Each structure stands twice: as structure tokens, then as C-alpha cells.
Amino acid sequence: MTLFISSSSLKRSRQKCLSKALLPLMIALVSIACIELSILGIYGADEVEKQTQRSALLELNYLKTDVGQKYIVGYKNALFYKANADFIQIGDSSGAYGIRPRVIESHLGGKSYISSNCCADIGWQGYVDTAEYFLKHNEKDQKYLVLAVTPYSMPGQFGKGFSEDFQQIYNSPWAVFHHLPSLSLRQYFTHYMYYAKPYQRESEYQHVMNDVGVVSEEVKASGLNLYEFTAQSGGWQPYGIKEQKKDMPVGQCGPGISNFYTRFANGESIMVQKIKEIFAVTQKYNAELIVVFNPVACQDNEAMLEIKEDIRGLATNYPEIIFPLPFIQTMPEDQFSDQWHLHQTASVDYSHKLGNIFQEIIEHEESR
Amino acid sequence: MLVLYHCFYNRNIGLISLRNVILTMGSYYFYAAGIPWIALLLLSSSLVDYVIGAHIHKNNDKKKRAFLLCLSVAFNIGLLAFFKYSQWFAELISSQLLGFGVDVQLPHYGGTLPPGISFYTFQTMSYTIDIYRRKFSPQGTVIDYFAYVAFFPQLIAGPIERAKDLLPQIVNKTPKIRPYVLDSAIFLICWGIVKKVVFADNLGHLVTRCEEAMHVKGAGLVLALAFTFQIYFDFSAYTDIARGSARLFGIRLSRNFLTPYFASSPSEFWNRWHRSLSSWLRDYVYIALGGNRFGQWITLRNLFITMFLAGLWHGAGEFFVLWGLYHGVLLIIYRVLPLHKILPKYLGRAGIWLAAALWFVLVVYGWILFFADDLAHYQRIMQSLFALFTGGISLEFVMLFWGLIIFSLPMMVADAVGYQYRREFVDLYKFMSVPVKAALYVLMFYTMLMMGSRGSYDFIYFQF
Numbered sequence: 001m002t003l004f005i006s007s008s009s010l011k012r013s014r015q016k017c018l019s020k021a022l023l024p025l026m027i028a029l030v031s032i033a034c035i036e037l038s039i040l041g042i043y044g045a046d047e048v049e050k051q052t053q054r055s056a057l058l059e060l061n062y063l064k065t066d067v068g069q070k071y072i073v074g075y076k077n078a079l080f081y082k083a084n085a086d087f088i089q090i091g092d093s094s095g096a097y098g099i100r101p102r103v104i105e106s107h108l109g110g111k112s113y114i115s116s117n118c119c120a121d122i123g124w125q126g127y128v129d130t131a132e133y134f135l136k137h138n139e140k141d142q143k144y145l146v147l148a149v150t151p152y153s154m155p156g157q158f159g160k161g162f163s164e165d166f167q168q169i170y171n172s173p174w175a176v177f178h179h180l181p182s183l184s185l186r187q188y189f190t191h192y193m194y195y196a197k198p199y200q201r202e203s204e205y206q207h208v209m210n211d212v213g214v215v216s217e218e219v220k221a222s223g224l225n226l227y228e229f230t231a232q233s234g235g236w237q238p239y240g241i242k243e244q245k246k247d248m249p250v251g252q253c254g255p256g257i258s259n260f261y262t263r264f265a266n267g268e269s270i271m272v273q274k275i276k277e278i279f280a281v282t283q284k285y286n287a288e289l290i291v292v293f294n295p296v297a298c299q300d301n302e303a304m305l306e307i308k309e310d311i312r313g314l315a316t317n318y319p320e321i322i323f324p325l326p327f328i329q330t331m332p333e334d335q336f337s338d339q340w341h342l343h344q345t346a347s348v349d350y351s352h353k354l355g356n357i358f359q360e361i362i363e364h365e366e367s368r
Numbered sequence: 369m370l371v372l373y374h375c376f377y378n379r380n381i382g383l384i385s386l387r388n389v390i391l392t393m394g395s396y397y398f399y400a401a402g403i404p405w406i407a408l409l410l411l412s413s414s415l416v417d418y419v420i421g422a423h424i425h426k427n428n429d430k431k432k433r434a435f436l437l438c439l440s441v442a443f444n445i446g447l448l449a450f451f452k453y454s455q456w457f458a459e460l461i462s463s464q465l466l467g468f469g470v471d472v473q474l475p476h477y478g479g480t481l482p483p484g485i486s487f488y489t490f491q492t493m494s495y496t497i498d499i500y501r502r503k504f505s506p507q508g509t510v511i512d513y514f515a516y517v518a519f520f521p522q523l524i525a526g527p528i529e530r531a532k533d534l535l536p537q538i539v540n541k542t543p544k545i546r547p548y549v550l551d552s553a554i555f556l557i558c559w560g561i562v563k564k565v566v567f568a569d570n571l572g573h574l575v576t577r578c579e580e581a582m583h584v585k586g587a588g589l590v591l592a593l594a595f596t597f598q599i600y601f602d603f604s605a606y607t608d609i610a611r612g613s614a615r616l617f618g619i620r621l622s623r624n625f626l627t628p629y630f631a632s633s634p635s636e637f638w639n640r641w642h643r644s645l646s647s648w649l650r651d652y653v654y655i656a657l658g659g660n661r662f663g664q665w666i667t668l669r670n671l672f673i674t675m676f677l678a679g680l681w682h683g684a685g686e687f688f689v690l691w692g693l694y695h696g697v698l699l700i701i702y703r704v705l706p707l708h709k710i711l712p713k714y715l716g717r718a719g720i721w722l723a724a725a726l727w728f729v730l731v732v733y734g735w736i737l738f739f740a741d742d743l744a745h746y747q748r749i750m751q752s753l754f755a756l757f758t759g760g761i762s763l764e765f766v767m768l769f770w771g772l773i774i775f776s777l778p779m780m781v782a783d784a785v786g787y788q789y790r791r792e793f794v795d796l797y798k799f800m801s802v803p804v805k806a807a808l809y810v811l812m813f814y815t816m817l818m819m820g821s822r823g824s825y826d827f828i829y830f831q832f
Binding site for chain 2: 017018020021022023024025027028029031032035058059060061062063064180182183185186189190193194196
């Protein structure tokens, strides 16, 4: 026991000098810096960042399965954060399943398109932070940010979700501590420590494919794991027909949308406020903002008036924001997997439609 | 606030010390940010006892002094009774009356418990009681007193500081913080954070996993042990952070823990666990009731009442009271049958270890009582615990147990080292060599980075 105690025995050592007193802390900080730089040197900045992306949002708590959506976000961040895409899509799962980047790219004359969409669980603040995150890493002079959401995920639907996690890890002043090079080894460390076996990416892919409930049967049928499929598809995931479809609202659009259209205490619409914040982010990074609402199976009616008025007001006050399609686009029920998502066949036609629209937007912007 | 505090350390306006004005305002802001009205509670408790304390001190009439003291106690107990216990009592009485066919809902406070109320009411009561007993004379100004009560590092979850220990440090110009004090303060804070984020919170997750897996034979045992270590690491981590933060202001808070799980008897345990509360109850309840001065039966009665109140202090719940009574019974049993002396006498060194192990088992059982929400919950835990002995250890149990090892063993090894030196491990920091200290900081940093719990818990004792 006396090995680590200084040779001055058990007398209190009174360091009178501040620098001497803080010497252990300073040595520790220098040691930590050396360790971090060494890891960075060994693995390279790109590999370190990709590995960190994959695990940053994950809790990796002992014996606890992480929320499946966090894997989707992590994989897309790792794959696309430095893709320098011309079009970056953000938003909820309606965009993840309903819009095919590769189909849209066929209309863009060589420009690239990626979809970072995951889920409404990320929250509307999460869309703002995603916009910030992807645009700040994008070096293109001219780029477009597409906010693709469904009318069925208004702000009151999912609340904050895990937007606070996203904000803290990617955009807060503390974000640097979530991107230390040694964190790229966190999965390896916890796996070995907790489960006495080395971390294997294949095992993680199997776990994501089978255990966390975010991978569709159609992806499983492709033979690729989620990471590979995401890389190949540009962020799209196919969605088949679901049980939920039998309860899908048809007829007049109503409380399923309007009840979740919430406002701040001062009366301002939360959705409008968040779109304004996303617009401010696009202005900061010299990008154009396009907002599209996913088609729905219900019919437009007076119940949607309040929301449409707010959008109209937003479009008037912010003419730079592009709303190419109406808030409610009605499509036949057989185009949907469930009320939120177009199924994979319908996503082809819808993507072609969007592709044409984006092509016109590009031509219009380039002619200015 | 720390910078301002030290910048204005020696500045006064008349008798009022500016550093204590800053400390008071900062502490109140820390306490009431977001919920301003709870600051009024703190202020009222402080003001009432300050005024009463001054009057007790000035008065020589025995009856008047006693009356004033009763006022102070009644006010503070009244605050506690209303905010902490009124709902429980109301529901208890309502349910009893319902048995007689009387359906009545008694008025009660149904909101959130104001943080720290159990701690600062006891702190202010100790002030007036010590003045009444002539063990302490009021000193300083009302601002100094407010700073003493509201001192933010220990306001929410203790240690419960006696006026004679803390108030002179606040009133007098103690020497400014020395470099070696700064060094140990930073270490204390870092150690507390690691203990909380890596060990206590991960044990909290493990407790949740056990609750989800109660069908697994032995999950109840892992739950009991995990909670035993969680509550200790959690509470002692808060104390470490509080003591470290206080040292940055040049103030020493009292120790609240001293390797409690190495105790071998109840009296030793209560000298090592939550010392500020146990000493408060000893001085102001047990001794006030007569202590051990009036024979064995009175002594046993006093022990029982004291531990009943200890349980009740923790919360408005039957199982908290049961936990307190359980420890009261153990104190009585060990008075009559001092196993911690008998076993070493007949078994030598093995007897010392056996006595400690036996006491640890008894403590763990007590924590099951403390943790259980109700009888059904308690039964589920016990059934799962004893199922382990019906044969067959499953892989699930092994995984749960492994988690227990990972998240409790390192800290208990540190405690064992401290126990060898009759100190806490953190006390040994100042004797360590520079390379060892540096290595410790690096180890703490990476432990937190790699194993730190994501999705943390509030400090457990915040709820009391």
C-alpha cells in the first residue's frame, strides 16, 4: 500500500506554489492530449470521426439496447457528413422512406442528393441541429437543404424526442468532448469490458438488423446490412405494406394533424419558428431551403386552414424559402404503407416528381 | 461567483462582509433558479431561527427560552410536516376512515418536495438548540447567518452542518485558499463526478435491468447489492463534490462517510454512514430523550425512537419507517448480543471478518426494505433473491452479477485502501506522489469517457 505514497511518509505536503500544486493536473492534461493525438495519428482523422459518429449518440449502457433510430442517425452521419452533397435532405421518416435520392439524382444533371432523414423522434429542434451539422461540413458554394416532413409529425406529436442528445453531441459548446479521438474506441472498450468479447462490426450490424426494430423486411431481403444499404441508396430505406394501414385516416384530414399543431405561449407556431431557424442556418451557410410535406391519403379541408395560413404567412415574409408543393397533397390510399409513409413502389413516382421540381429550381437559381 | 467571492474577500460595508453577500445571493440563485417561491421557504426558515436564536441568547428566563425553542422546533417540523408528510398522513387517515365508512379527502400539499428542506430545517434547528443549550453563541451578522444556512454546496443534500463548525468559517476571515487546498478540492470534485457518473448511475441502470428481469433466479440478490452500492456511491459522490466545492471557497465541510461498509456493528456503521444526520439525531433526539442515562429499558426505548425518526426523515413511506425501525432493532440486538466482540473473541481474525460480513448482509437486507415501494414489491425481490438457492445459475444471472462486479469493485477496492489507513481514499490523495496523482486523473478521465453513464439519474438524496 505504501508503494504509491511519496517518500515523505504520511506527513502532509504543503505545496506553497500554485504551479507545483497543480502539477499533477497539468501533467494529466498533457498526457491526455498526447493520447488523443496518438490515436488521431494512428487511425487518421477521417476514420476517427466516422467511428465516433457511429457511436456518439449511442448510450452503450450495460445490458441495455439502444434506441434503434440512433443507429440510423449514426450511420447516416458517418456516411454523409462530409459527402459535400448538392442536396441535403433532413426531416422525419416520411422522407427516409418516401424519397429516393438515386431517383432524384437522375434529374439533377450530375448533382448529388443525400437523405439524412431518420425519424420524428429527433424532434423539430433536431431538424435545426441536423441542418447546422450537415451544412457546416459541406464545402459546396451552392447547395440546397430540403426539409421533408409529413403533416402527421407536427411538433406536438413527438415532443423533444432525442433532440437534446443530438444538440449536445453535435452542436453544443461541449460537442468537442463527444468527438475526442479516443471515443472512436468506446464501442471496443465497452464490448470487451462488459461482455468479455471483442467488438465486431458484423455483430453490430446483425444486432441492428434483427433486434432494434428499425430495419424493414425489404432491406433484410436485399442481403445487405443497414449500413451498406444506406450507403448504396443515399439514405433511402424501402417500406412495405404495414398492419397500421388498416387504421389509416382517409376522408377529411383532421385531428391527427391539427391536434398536434402546437404553439408557444406567445402564440407563435412551433413549426413556423423552427422553419425560420432552419432558414437562418441555411443563410449562414449560403444554402437554399426547400420545404416539402409528404403526401397523405386524407383530403384537404377547413380543418387545415390554420396551418396553411401560417405557411402562407411564412412564405410571404420569407420569399427565399421554397414551398414547391402544398401542405396537403392527397394521394390514393394504395400508395401508402401507413398514414406516415409511402410504400416503396409509390416512392419511385414521388421521387421522380420531386426530381423534376428540383431540376426546375436549379435552373431557376442558376439563371438568376 | 467564485471569482467575485475571492475578489471581494476582504471588503466590508460596515459590519457586512461583501463576500458573504455574494455567497448568499449566489446560493439563493442556485437554489431557486426556475422555482422562485422555494427561496421564500429557505428565507423564512432561516429568518425565524435567526430571530429566535437571538432572543434565546439574550433571555435568561428558563421558561421563556424553552418556549422560544419550542417555537423554532415547531416551525421547522411544521414546514417538514406540511411539505413532506401531509400527503402521506392525509392518505393514511383517509384510508383508515374509509374502513369505518367515512369517505373524506383531507387537505394536504400535493406538489413536489422543495429540495433540501429536510437538510436545512435540521441545520437551522441545530442552531437554535445549541444556543439554548449554551453550547454556541450567535456570531456574525444576519447575512453571515443566511450564508451559513444557504451555503450552496451542502444546501440540497448535506452534510448537515452545525453552526459551531460552519458559521465561524463564514464569519471569520479564514486564510485564503492555499494551492494545496485547491489541488485537493479539484481532486475531490473530479472523484465525486466519476463516482457518480461511472459507478452510481451505471448501478442505477443495473438495478433497472434487475427489476425488468425479476424472473431470473438471483436477480433480486443482484438488485439488493447493486442498490446497496448505488446509494452509497451516489450519496458519497455528492458529498465529495460538495466538500470539494466548499474548499474552493476556503471552507471545510464535515465528512459524511467513512468506509461504512467495513463496519462490523450498527453503532460503528452509524458512525460511518451519513454521519451528519446520525450525529444530529444522537445529539438532539437520543440524548434529549435521556440517552443511556436512565437504565437499559429507557436506553432501548430511546434507540428505537431515534431510529424510527431516522427512517421517517428519509421519506413519507411505510418502508422508510420500517427500515429505520429495523436498524433500531439491530442496535438493540447488538447492545444485548455484541456479535462484533463475541465473534473475534472466539474466532480471532476470522471472527473480525465474519462480524463485518454478517453486518454487511444485515445492511443489504435493510436496503431492500428501503428500496421497496410496497409489500408486493418487497416480496418480488425476496422471491427472486431466494430463487437463486433453489438451484441452477443462468447466463442472465451471470451477466447481471458481472455488471455488479464491474461497477462496484473498483470503488470498494478504493474504500478498502482508505479503510487500511482509517481514512477515505480521497484523504490519501495529498500523500500521493505527483506521477500517481497524474495517473489517477488520466484514469478518471478515461473511465468517465468510456464507461460514463449516458442518461443519468438525479442524486438519490435530492428526493429527501
